[in-house]
Amino acid sequence: KNEVEQSPQNLTAQEGEFITINCSYSVGISALHWLQQHPGGGIVSLFMLSSGKKKHGRLIATINIQEKHSSLHITASHPRDSAVYICAVPQYGNKLVFGAGTILRVKS
Amino acid sequence: DAGVIQSPRHEVTEMGQEVTLRCKPISGHDYLFWYRQTMMRGLELLIYFNNNVPIDDSGMPEDRFSAKMPNASFSTLKIQPSEPRDSAVYFCASSSQANTEAFFGQGTRLTVV
Numbered sequence: 001k002n003e004v005e006q007s008p009q010n011l012t013a014q015e016g017e018f019i020t021i022n023c024s025y026s027v028g029i030s031a032l033h034w035l036q037q038h039p040g041g042g043i044v045s046l047f048m049l050s051s052g053k054k055k056h057g058r059l060i061a062t063i064n065i066q067e068k069h070s071s072l073h074i075t076a077s078h079p080r081d082s083a084v085y086i087c088a089v090p091q092y093g094n095k096l097v098f099g100a101g102t103i104l105r106v107k108s
Numbered sequence: 109d110a111g112v113i114q115s116p117r118h119e120v121t122e123m124g125q126e127v128t129l130r131c132k133p134i135s136g137h138d139y140l141f142w143y144r145q146t147m148m149r150g151l152e153l154l155i156y157f158n159n160n161v162p163i164d165d166s167g168m169p170e171d172r173f174s175a176k177m178p179n180a181s182f183s184t185l186k187i188q189p190s191e192p193r194d195s196a197v198y199f200c201a202s203s204s205q206a207n208t209e210a211f212f213g214q215g216t217r218l219t220v221v
Contacts, residue, residue: 031207041197043212086151094139094206095164098151 003027006087006099013106019074021102023087032070033088033096034061043086046072077106114200114213121220126188129216132181133202141210142175142185143199151199157183158206190220 003026013019023032031050037043047054047061049070054061058077063070074081087099113132121127133140141156155165160177168175172191177183187194197217201210 042214045209048209095153100150
């Protein structure tokens with residue numbers, strides 16, 4: 001079974017700060033997902049990556065397959081980035097196992 | 109496309125009643141997933157379908173839960189009889205291929221009293 005650990009659990013930042021959220025998993029995978037869940041509850045897929053780095057706007061996701069670790073970075077953070085960020089990896093097939101999530105609050 | 113559509117958005121029901129949650133996936137997506145989210149356990153996969161066929165239902169908690177996908181544009185998750193511990197947010201998601209980005213619905217918040 002693939003275990004997924006996220007850190008930190010909670011993160012408060014000032015607007016403009018650079019933010020890093022980490023995700024570690026225990027078993028080799030084909031791809032890792034980063035999801036964002038806003039206070040209203042909706043879930044949006046941010047990234048799916050299997051190697052290297054992906055960038056979308058102010059969001060950057062990196063993955064190190066050998067170390068079984070991924071990071072999600074937010075540059076120039078803004079209050080609208082406040083959300084829960086969830087990492088997910090496949091246990092087998094299409095069955096995703098989710099981390100507990102990181103609650104991010106960005107203060108203006 | 110309007111995205112994945114779930115209904116109802118909120119459901120409050122009494123213990124013992126039957127509850128049916130509905131999902132319309134994105135047109136052309138071959139995979140449909142049902143997830144449950146609780147404070148205690150986070151997000152968990154309940155069941156997923158490929159081309160309307162249930163592939164993995166190992167996450168379905170017990171026989172009170174059942175899911176169907178009669179056609180490519182509609183799926184239901186039924187709980188009968190419902191119990192207070194079933195209170196959670198239930199998400200439906202769809203994707204075009206295996207191991208690709210999934211698109212989530214807005215979820216159904218179920219409260220069983």
